Amino acid sequence: MAANRHTCDTSTRPYVLEVRGVAKAFAGVQALAGVGLGVYAGEVHALVGENGAGKSTLMKIVAGLEPADAGELWRQGRRVHVRHPAEARRLGMAMIHQELMPFPDLSVAENLLIGHEPAGRWTGWIDRRRLHAAAAGLLDRLGADWSPETRMGDLGVAEQQLVEIARALAHRAEVVIMDEPTAALAGREVARLFGVIGELRQQGVAVIYISHKIEEVLRLADRVTVLRDGRSLGTYPIGTVNRERLIALMVGRELGTTATQQPAREGPVALAVRGLGRAGKFDEISFQLRQGEVLGLAGLMGAGRTDLAHALAGLEPAERGEIWVQGRPVRLDHPRVALDRGIALVSEDRKRYGLVLCLPAQHNLTLANLRRCCRGAFIRPREENRVADERLGALGVRPARRLQPVQFLSGGNQQKVALAKALFTEPQILILDEPTRGIDIAAKADVYALVAELARAGKAILLISSELPELLTLSHRILVLRAGRLAAELDPRRTTQEEILQYAMPAS
Amino acid sequence: MRPQDSRPSVGGTRRLLCAAKGGGTDRSWLTRYGLVLALVAMSTLLFLAKPNFLTLGNLVNVLRQISINGILAVGVTYVLLAGGVDLSLGSLVALTGVVAASFAHPGEYPLIVPVGMGVLTGMACGTLNGLVVTRGGVAPFIVTLGMMTAARGLALVLSGGRPVSNLSPAFTRLGSGDWLGVPIPVLLLAAVAVCSYLLLANVRLGRYLYAVGGNEDAARAAGLRVASIKTFAYAVCGAFAGLAGVVLAARITTGQPNAGIGYELDAIAAVVMGGTSLSGGVGGVGGTVLGALLIGVINNGLDLLNVSSCYQQIVKGLIIVSAVWLDRRARRRRTA
Ligand SMILES: Nc1ncnc2c1ncn2[C@@H]1O[C@H](COP(=O)(O)OP(=O)(O)OP(=O)(O)O)[C@@H](O)[C@H]1O
């Protein structure tokens, strides 16, 4: 059927928010070329498209974070100009950002209500009690059980994401934009979030929902708009599309079936860990990882998965226990040591540990193994260019992007650079902490294929993921971590998501 | 040791600064249209007002005048790129000048000794700065402020509070002599700048400096020895301050314990005008040299125009801020 923008819906309801002909170029890249979009009150409007399609840019324009080159914004039938986030807020619009923007040294409560602290009218004196009460209420709504006084920087990525969501709810906006809110969340928090979105819809709030997870979109959205290369391919009522159709629209081609895992060849033990512990993080962790094996690590947020990954990568060494790499005992007390032993990490927090944002993609790529493109101490630019072409090209990052500071790449493309950077160290043991976070469906398929291929080539892979289907298809074995301890070892062919969750939940 | 992040976060500025630039590779001088424009405009104006501005003699004079600030600025570029700051330069100039002068009396040591002693003293102080910052985890602002005071005191102690004079002609030639018509201080600046340019743009260590300044955590996660890399930056900065101290002592033919007051700020101004970010990771030596040149042309022009020195300071301050402002605006426009 010909489902076209604005024509598919027969109702004459006015849009609460409409975008007309928005265009935006960055230093030669046309990020948006005349995009239109209309959103009704009380609907969940999904926005989908590949990495770099322009989704975040469009929403940043709506939220007053970026000026548009051309185009109009209409709010409840009135033309509006949003030049600043504060104006967007006054117009009843709030945005949850894809790239978290926390103030790490402030408390959660201060982060939540920044700019709206309950304060004395004339003195500006902040009323801490009211601040904390308001923050606690917001956190409660999302089922977060930590204190509003926690320092923001002490939270993990997923927890920070929850704070970011709560912050948007604080303003009682009529239009809430969510840019990949579930990218960093695990099952339980996702369910909470969906509950909140349901409530918002009931209250007549319009939710614009960006996600790479098609299932979520199909389940949650009323209508969906597809962007490709900065253009809109139309808005469709959710009943008129299915998974395949959406993917075909986004990608512009059919996608092969996802790689299913081959049985592992029994290789020698690449990594052995015994009695590993670190105060307050994890304890008594013992396992073996063989060459050619993909070992999945499941657990709720805060279960210590990332801390364990950091210990194995030498970022924050374990305090107790022993580690053997290729049969030899090692003390991993600096990332250099880990890298020299062939252990590389793709961090879940790519802004902090993964990338130097102001360096070009190409320089990030080679950073951990710059020696490879050097003669003596001198960098060979031609060699570096060649490597970048090859490595970044393989992951679908366009050549024009190689020399751009990575902070200007879309979130998904940043993730690809972080991945390529870890692979460039030619690791024997690869630790992937949420490797598909924020990357589009085509790239995700590429990463799955890559993981399978690396395993086939004899690499040992420790895969941490909150997406259980991903763990189930990719891993040969799954370890479940609960409150810092190993709770179970499961065979992905014989277990279910429910069983994994049962072991992951705190026994209360 | 935990990575210590003590630099102020100037995210917005950094974002702007990052925008126009390749980052690790020093293309800073190419992208500084604003600065080049300011330089050309200023020179044209001066030429129209005072045609003798554009004589070879005067241009060489400008270069000679910027050489000391230039050497300091190139040195402090390393530190700023690595995300630190160095306020001790002025005092180091005095200290190293006094040390060098004490070894430069006629007929005592070959020239290499006073020069080497000056540079090594500077390097030692810089290394100390770096170690306290990285191993001790004290903010660079405080560490180098302490060094600024202590080095000045040491200069006074070593010299007994009096200028160290009676220097050998071979030594003073370093300040006033020339080689093939080019003043020796200018040659030294050129050598320092070219070597630094090559190091920062083409050598592994240079690239690491950008990475450490851009994101210390990610640099460490990539296996870089962050503390050593930062210490290296402070050491180079100190060594260059030592060289500047030697040149100054040679030029004024005495080792002055009171020399160099406020030099660090002129140097930092030149670096920032040259587009190096105060929060690290972005910039390069090319821009720094341009920045130093612009400051030199301003000084020279105001002298030629016979502006009284009080007004000179006001005008200079205004020009520095507006040059940076214009430049940032130009870049924002090009990237947004
Ligand atoms: N500040 C900027 N400077 C230069 N280019 C930019 C900037 N912001 C975005 N871009 C480019 O604009 C394009 C659209 O980016 P955008 O972040 O909107 O993509 P996206 O659809 O949100 O992708 P993702 O799914 O990966 O988050 C990309 O090619 C990106 O590199």
Ligand SMILES: [Mg+2]
């Ligand atoms: Mg995005």
